[in-house]
Amino acid sequence: MWEETVAEERLFDGRIIDVRRLTVKLPNGRTSTREVVLHPGAVAVLAEVEPGKVVLVRQFRKPCEQVLWEIPAGKLEPGEEPEHAARRELSEETGYETIGQLVPVHAFYTAPGFSNEKLHVYYTRDVKRGVEHPDGDEFVESRVVSRDEIRRMLEKGDIQDAKTLVALYWWMTRL
Amino acid sequence: MWEETVAEERLFDGRIIDVRRLTVKLPNGRTSTREVVLHPGAVAVLAEVEPGKVVLVRQFRKPCEQVLWEIPAGKLEPGEEPEHAARRELSEETGYETIGQLVPVHAFYTAPGFSNEKLHVYYTRDVKRGVEHPDGDEFVESRVVSRDEIRRMLEKGDIQDAKTLVALYWWMTRL
Numbered sequence: 001m002w003e004e005t006v007a008e009e010r011l012f013d014g015r016i017i018d019v020r021r022l023t024v025k026l027p028n029g030r031t032s033t034r035e036v037v038l039h040p041g042a043v044a045v046l047a048e049v050e051p052g053k054v055v056l057v058r059q060f061r062k063p064c065e066q067v068l069w070e071i072p073a074g075k076l077e078p079g080e081e082p083e084h085a086a087r088r089e090l091s092e093e094t095g096y097e098t099i100g101q102l103v104p105v106h107a108f109y110t111a112p113g114f115s116n117e118k119l120h121v122y123y124t125r126d127v128k129r130g131v132e133h134p135d136g137d138e139f140v141e142s143r144v145v146s147r148d149e150i151r152r153m154l155e156k157g158d159i160q161d162a163k164t165l166v167a168l169y170w171w172m173t174r175l
Numbered sequence: 176m177w178e179e180t181v182a183e184e185r186l187f188d189g190r191i192i193d194v195r196r197l198t199v200k201l202p203n204g205r206t207s208t209r210e211v212v213l214h215p216g217a218v219a220v221l222a223e224v225e226p227g228k229v230v231l232v233r234q235f236r237k238p239c240e241q242v243l244w245e246i247p248a249g250k251l252e253p254g255e256e257p258e259h260a261a262r263r264e265l266s267e268e269t270g271y272e273t274i275g276q277l278v279p280v281h282a283f284y285t286a287p288g289f290s291n292e293k294l295h296v297y298y299t300r301d302v303k304r305g306v307e308h309p310d311g312d313e314f315v316e317s318r319v320v321s322r323d324e325i326r327r328m329l330e331k332g333d334i335q336d337a338k339t340l341v342a343l344y345w346w347m348t349r350l
Binding site for chain 2: 021037106169
């Protein structure tokens with residue numbers, strides 16, 4: 001169960017993603033091609049800012065052409081530790097500062113069929129209120145939501161983002 | 176909270192994905208670019224093939240350069256209904272045939288920061304055993320796993336795929 005790369009074609013080098021076409025040797029000896037989107041990786045934070053309440057953000061996502069409810073998240077900068085990125089993104093997008101440790105929840109591939117994007121999700125309930133300070137070209141609204149509201153949003157299908165579903169269901173199973 | 180497309184550059188048209196660079200007008204009037212990976216969408220099935228036991232598959236994922244545990248899944252064919260694709264993929268990858276209805280669990284974006292891939296997850300416990308028949312170039316092993324094993328796999332971080340985490344945690348909260 002392994003596919004050896006026998007050729008690599010550089011299709012696109014972008015600001016955030018790079019795209020490659022790999023020719024691979026299959027276990028049966030035949031060759032095939034794989035279109036691969038290289039991504040620097042990302043982080044997300046489930047912050048329980050009051051007992052039983054977490055902070056969500058609303059943001060327009062151009063690829064989906066719609067506004068999504070998500071937990072605070074962002075890309076890793078080159079060489080950045082995921083935990084550092086998680087603190088930074090929570091603070092930028094919501095104003096909450098993490099005082100203590102972040103608990104690793106899960107690290108997973110978002111779209112393993114075509115991308116290597118790995119997402120690190122953390123949990124914290126050790127925060128203090130500060131002032132949000134998004135990037136100049138980032139438009140994000142944050143809202144603190146209770147456990148009952150989260151359950152209703154999950155049941156109604158209002159959460160349409162993979163990492164947010166993982167984090168919220170993880171939280172629900174712990175309560 | 177909207178980004179209007181003012182220009183579109185076709186970077187790559189592939190077998191599975193297409194890549195575009197969009198120039199967008201931000202809410203503050205400035206312009207920015209968005210790299211977008213267009214994907215046909217996909218389906219996945221959580222099949223409870225015996226009470227308290229679900230079927231997982233192991234598969235090498237070239238973008239991640241590793242074998243992942245996942246629920247059975249696959250891309251939508253052009254014009255295909257998600258439910259039809261779900262039945263097809265479950266049967267191909269595991270041999271289980273869905274007899275009755277598939278229950279929609281969640282539909283979500285896997286990587287909304289850079290892709291429009293939408294994944295439809297279904298649940299079924301109404302299956303009969305058949306014979307798996309993967310595509311000639313697909314190498315998939317399936318295994319039936321109990322609820323206790325799933326819990327251990329989740330705790331140990333053995334599940335590293337977003338859709339599979341969503342489906343399994345959803346299942347855990349229902350039990």
